[in-house]
Amino acid sequence: MSLFNKVLASVGIGAANVDTKLEKSTYTAGEIMRGEIEVRGGNVAQQIDTIYLTVYTTFIREANDKKYTDKAAVNKVKVSEPFSIEAGENKVLSFSLSLPLDTPITAGKTKVWVQTELDIKNAVDPEDKDFIEVKPSKLAASVLDAVKGLGFRLRQAECEQASGRFRGHYPFMQEFEFAPTGNYRSHLDELEVVFLSQSEQSVELLMQIDRKVKGLGSLFAEALDMDESFVRTTITTQDLPNLQAKLQQIISKHL
Structure with missing residues (x-):
């Protein structure tokens, strides 16, 4: 059963998952963002190589007379060293992340979000996405x-x-x-x-x-x-x- 669970976890079924909780949803460009990352163990023990927090935004790219919506990182930080999480275990990590002064303002069609990514070898990497409102400096x-x-x-x-x-x-x-x-x-x-x-x-x-x-x-x-x-x-x-x-x-x- 354990081997079967490991196989399922490798494709994301019954694997560890992540939930990031920000102190608030509205920030001013240049502000320090703080919060907690909750990692919940799945059906089997897993090794987490690292956790990354990335601030992303969308932008319009033109190619061959067509417009495409891409994403770009505004800031990315590593928030943990390798650790293991047992089946059913909960771990909570505190973090702080700088929102650069030139972070796009969430006006018009501009969207900004914080994405949390767990790096797990030989498995689907769990992630969490939290949209935020960014006000100008x-x-x-x-x-x-x-x-x-x-x-x-x-x-x-x-x-x-x-x-x-x-x-x-x-x-x-x-x-x-x-x-x-x-x-x-x-x-x-x-x-x-x-x-x-x-x-x-x-x-x-x-x-x-x-x-x-x-x-x-x-x-x-x-x-x-x-x-x-x-x-x-x-x-x-x-x-x-x-x-x-x-x-x-x-x-x-x-x-």
Whole structure:
């Protein structure tokens, strides 16, 4: 019977399983996540080589004129050394995991989750997936609020495959697409904002300012993508008191 149970466990039937319990479901980028991992033994004793915790997000990748949804790791840590778990035994491990400052914000179609994976030789590896809500860091939130304060409405937020020119730590960039309202409605089609890098003291922004077509000359400019201006700028904590005015000045130069 024991041998039969081992065979079943090797394909995931009656094997050990895992359940991760986070302290909460909403975090701010840059925060430390804490919780417990409960490993429950199955019908037979098993050797757990290690446990990994990975923060994943989804992003859109284009290939051969088609769009695919992929996942990418934002952070991955090893949380245990090898150990054995007996049949029916419960083990609980505490953990802490850093959520990087440049973790995508769960706005629009962006999803972020913590995945727990047990590495068991010659067996199906058990896993657990916990979706979380990620809010922007204080500085990133200030930038997004300033853009909204200028009369822009967030229309879409999505992680897309990054080009080689702008690729950083990850294979994607999160794009925030804003629709103009108020005075900007007659001048712009849209404004896109990307956080290229972030720290506690500064963020590097890439802004795509898409002007509205006016007349035949502008129509040709749009066909050649000449109606779009790309602006790269750095915002620091010292800019916060006058942040909205600084962004307004940048946008106004490209109307």
